[in-house]
Structures are given as C-alpha cells and as structure tokens.
Amino acid sequence: MEKTYEFDGPKGKVSLLDLFEGRRQLIVYRAFFEPGVFGWPDHACRGCSFGADQVSHLAHLNARDTTLVYASRAPQADIERLKARMGWEIPWYTITDSFDKDFGVDEWHGHNSFIRDGDKVFRTYLINSRGDEAMGTTWSYLDMTALGRQEKWEDSPEGYPQTEPYKWWNWHDNYDAEASPDPKWVEVSDAGEAAFRERDAEAKA
Amino acid sequence: MDKNRKRDSELPTNTPSVVSPQDWETARQRLLVKEKTVMRARDALAAERRRMPWRRWRRRTSLMAQRAR
Numbered sequence: 001m002e003k004t005y006e007f008d009g010p011k012g013k014v015s016l017l018d019l020f021e022g023r024r025q026l027i028v029y030r031a032f033f034e035p036g037v038f039g040w041p042d043h044a045c046r047g048c049s050f051g052a053d054q055v056s057h058l059a060h061l062n063a064r065d066t067t068l069v070y071a072s073r074a075p076q077a078d079i080e081r082l083k084a085r086m087g088w089e090i091p092w093y094t095i096t097d098s099f100d101k102d103f104g105v106d107e108w109h110g111h112n113s114f115i116r117d118g119d120k121v122f123r124t125y126l127i128n129s130r131g132d133e134a135m136g137t138t139w140s141y142l143d144m145t146a147l148g149r150q151e152k153w154e155d156s157p158e159g160y161p162q163t164e165p166y167k168w169w170n171w172h173d174n175y176d177a178e179a180s181p182d183p184k185w186v187e188v189s190d191a192g193e194a195a196f197r198e199r200d201a202e203a204k205a
Numbered sequence: 206m207d208k209n210r211k212r213d214s215e216l217p218t219n220t221p222s223v224v225s226p227q228d229w230e231t232a233r234q235r236l237l238v239k240e241k242t243v244m245r246a247r248d249a250l251a252a253e254r255r256r257m258p259w260r261r262w263r264r265r266t267s268l269m270a271q272r273a274r
Contacts, residue, residue: 115259121261123259124257124259124260143251144254146255146259147255148251148252155248155249157255
C-alpha cells in the first residue's frame with residue numbers, strides 16, 4: 001500500500017495532496033522553526049524569517065493555480081503563535097515524517113515545487129541555498145514552477161496553459177469577484193503596452 | 206528626537222565620480238544593455254526549467270516494507 005506524506009495543519013492531519021488546496025501546482029518552503037534552532041520558541045530561524053517577510057500577497061500566485069505553503073517541524077500551536085506575532089498569513093504546516101529528508105530540506109532551507117495530475121503528485125524542481133534569497137515575488141515563485149508564468153510570450157512546451165500578460169492581473173481582493181478580465185482594464189493595459197512599444201521604437205530610430 | 210533617525214554615517218572615500226546628467230544617462234544606457242542580456246538569459250533559463258523532467262514521489266517506505274513487497 002502506498003503511503004502519502006502526512007502534515008499537521010490548523011485543522012488537523014492533511015496529506016501532501018491536501019496542501020495543493022485543489023490547485024494545479026504547489027510550492028513548499030521548508031522553514032526552520034523547531035527546538036534547537038536559534039530563536040526558538042519565540043522566533044523561527046532568522047534567515048527563514050527574513051524570507052517570510054518578503055513573501056508577496058498570495059492572491060496573485062493563487063490566481064495562476066499555484067499554492068505556496070511553509071513547512072516546519074514545530075507543532076501547530078507554536079506556528080500559530082509565530083504567525084500571529086510576526087503578522088504572517090502564509091499557510092504553514094508541521095512536518096511529521098520523512099518529507100524533509102526525502103526532498104533535500106532536512107538540514108537546510110529550500111523551495112520544492114510540485115504539480116499534480118488528479119491525485120498523482122510529481123516533484124518538478126528544487127531551489128535552495130542562495131537561490132532562496134530571490135524568492136518572494138509572484139514572478140520568482142511562478143518561474144520555478146513547471147508551468148511558469150503561464151503567459152503567451154513565454155517559450156513553453158506546446159499546449160501549455162497561457163494567457164496574455166497584464167490581462168490576468170487583478171487587485172488582490174478582486175480575483176474571486178472577476179472570473180474574466182474587465183474589458184476596461186484590457187483597454188487600459190493595451191494602451192499602456194502600445195505606448196511602451198512606441199517609446200522603444202523611437203529610442204531605436 | 207525620533208528614535209528611528211540615525212546620525213549620518215561616514216561615506217566611504219573611494220566612491221565613483223559625479224557626472225553631468227548626459228554622462229549619467231550614457232553610463233546607464235551602457236549598463237542597461239548588459240541588464241537586458243541577463244534578463245533574457247533568465248527567461249531562457251526559466252524556459253529550460255519548464256522542460257525539466259518530473260519525478261513521481263511517494264513516501265519512502267522502510268527497508269522492511271520494501272522486502273515485504
């Protein structure tokens with residue numbers, strides 16, 4: 001029988017598949033927050049805390065069908081307290097098994113990216129060491145995923161999901177309300193793009 | 206006094222030269238060529254990353270469990 005990875009979450013036991021929250025892609029950042037780490041139990045590791053402070057609003061990443069979560073060995077009660085203290089809202093789970101060892105993040109921090117096909121989970125990439133310092137923007141997260149930014153200009157394999165750049169952008173509190181781009185925004189962003197193109201053309205002339 | 210305000214620290218002495226607006230723009234345009242090259246290289250790297258093979262992952266079972274299969 002195949003076993004899946006098991007995490008503790010705010011609502012109890014969850015599997016690696018649950019961490020996707022129904023989305024296509026998942027990024028798991030292994031943060032060091034556990035007994036023995038400098039700062040425990042008031043704080044997570046300083047580097048990991050530095051990283052958590054630069055995580056951008058997750059609505060944009062989520063809008064590209066991608067979920068970011070943090071995972072540590074500390075129990076949920078400590079994670080909940082830490083998040084409240086530091087003002088972090090990233091979903092943050094407790095590792096309960098060999099997940100960290102199996103994915104190369106048992107001794108050092110790192111971002112693992114996954115994609116799923118139904119309930120089959122695939123690991124697609126790992127970024128660690130100094131690679132982690134660039135993480136935090138929506139673009140840095142999307143660039144490490146299998147599907148990328150999912151924008152038309154990208155060189156991706158045939159048939160990958162892609163939409164026009166700019167058009168899918170929204171206010172972080174408006175993605176749910178607006179399933180397809182507002183025509184007025186499409187107009188405004190087209191005009192902006194045209195102006196940039198014109199300026200580039202003039203610069204070259 | 207605002208406790209967040211720090212006293213000016215000393216600037217290092219070996220700073221770059223101070224130039225006219227035109228020279229500053231010329232210098233910026235020169236570096237911009239390199240920056241664009243790096244950005245395009247990063248796009249190409251990300252494109253290559255999207256073509257990385259995938260690996261199906263399951264929890265590693267113990268040796269005992271593997272033998273029992």
